[in-house]
Amino acid sequence: MPRIRRGELDGHHSAPAGRDRVIVIRIDQLRKNFGSFRALDGIDLQVDQGQIFGLLGPNGAGKTTTVKVLSTLIRPDSGDASVAGNSVIADPTAVRRSIGLSGQYAAVDEKLTGYENLLMVARLYGMSRSESRARAHELLREFALVDVRDKRAGAYSGGMRRRLDLASALVFRPPVVILDEPKMLKGDTRCLLSQSTGYALAA
Known part of the structure; x- marks a missing residue:
């Protein structure tokens, strides 16, 4: 079964020019076994601030690991x-x-509305009520969810749930965003994500 080995990890990335290098993700000789199966075999990787970096490989190569x-x-x-x-x-x-x-897969609370999901995440990260409300409104606009902000997430379409999940990942403006299976994202969602953050590892 294929797995990621040192030197076999295929990364595609883009980074702004003219910026001093700041490494935000560093992997050194990483190994991980699951029983007799070696999922990661001594990989090395560096991702700079400002890059959108993608890990490419077949199923079972170790991307999700x-x-x-x-x-x-x-x-x-x-x-x-x-x-x-x-x-x-x-x-x-x-x-x-x-x-x-x-x-x-989108990890949202289906019993809460889209707006309530974002408020909950913001409060869990320690943001004040006013900051939480402002950030939730901002992300609802950025991810084209304003019209369904008061609808329960369980009634969202698959694309809406995915956008809400991504918005939740960006609530506290993290320096690094990690995406698993971003190929599942549609073009408009990819565009919204690239506008919201420039620091990502996509596997």
């Missing part, structure tokens, strides 16, 4: 990775405070 390590959902067997200068091993809490994460 890489995302899970970077978002501290799983611990690597060896090697290390850092996000915004924080090690996923030594300081996972700081890593989680530095990232916005959007997984393969």
Whole structure:
């Protein structure tokens, strides 16, 4: 079964010119096994601030495993990775405070409205009520959800749910945004995301 090995990870990225290099994601000799299957085999990777960087590979290559390590959902067997200068091993809490994460499937509370979902996320990140309301309104506009802001998320279409999930990942303006399976995004959502943040790893 294919897996990511050192030197086999295919990254596509764009970065603004004329900017001093600041590394926001660094992966050093990362390895992860699941039983006898080696999902990550000593990969190295650096992503600069301002880049939108994509990991490409076939199913089973280790893209989602890489995302899970970077978002501290799983611990690597060896090697290390850092996000915004924080090690996923030594300081996972700081890593989680530095990232916005959007997984393969939209993670929204279906019983809440779109507006309430964004308010909840903002309050969980410690934003004041007034800041939370202002940020929720801003993101509803950016992601074309104003007309359905008071509709329960469970009644949203798949595209609306995906946009709400992405908006939730951007609530606190994280320095790094990590996306899993961004190929599922439609063109208009990709455009909105690129306008909202310039710091992303897409797998």
